[in-house]
Amino acid sequence: MKEMLERLNVVYDSLELLSDDMWRVGGRGDALLDAWFVLNTHKTETHHSPLLIGSEQSLALIWEFWAENAGTAVADIEERAEALDGRTFLQQRWDAEVTSLQQQQDPDEQEALHALTQVNASAMTYDPQAANLDGFFAIWDTTTQNISEQCFLLLIPTPDETAAHAYLRYGGWNSYPRAEEHIAVLRYWREKYGATLVSLTADTVELRLEQPIQDPHHRWPLR
Structure with missing residues (x-):
C-alpha cells in the first residue's frame, strides 16, 4: 500500500493496516481531502475506496463498533442491501x-415538524462561491474552527464505496439505520443524483455531487 500511495503522490503522515486489507491513513485534513480525490479516481485500479473518517475519537468509535460486529459477514450485509429499495426506505422513515x-404537544417538537415539512427556498439557494470542499465536516476541527491538523482516512477493500458500512459493520443502534439500509440509500442517491460517499464520522455521512441540485424542492428532503 505504501508503494501505491507514493506512486500516486499522496501526501500523508502515517499508514497502518487495521484488518482485512483495510488501511488507516493519517494526516492533515486538507492533505487527506486531496488524497481522497486522487484515490477515488484510482479506486478501480487499487480495489480500495477512500473514506474520510474524521478525528481519532471518531475512528475509535467506529472501530469499536466494527470489533463488536466483526463476526457478521460483509456478503450477508450486502445481500440484505440488495433486497432493499433505498427510496422506499427513505419514504418510510420520513413518514x-x-x-x-x-403526535407530540411539545412546542420544540412542533417547531421541528415545521422545519421538516417546509421548504425554505431562500435559505437553500446554491452559492457556488460558498460551495468549497473545505467545508467537509470530517476534515474540520470544531475546537479551532479550522482545518484539522490530524485526522484519518480509511481505505476500504472494495471499489464500491457504497459498501463501506458493510465492511465497517456500522449502524443499527437507536434510530441510526442499519448498515444494509445505508447501502441501499447510498446506491439510490448515486443512481439518482450521482452522489459519491466522501466521509463517515461517528454520527455524520457526507457525500459529493458532480452537479449541485439547484431546485430546493428536490433537495429538501433529499429523497
Missing part, C-alpha cells in the same frame, strides 16, 4: 418521523 412529531 414515520413526521407522524411521530405530529
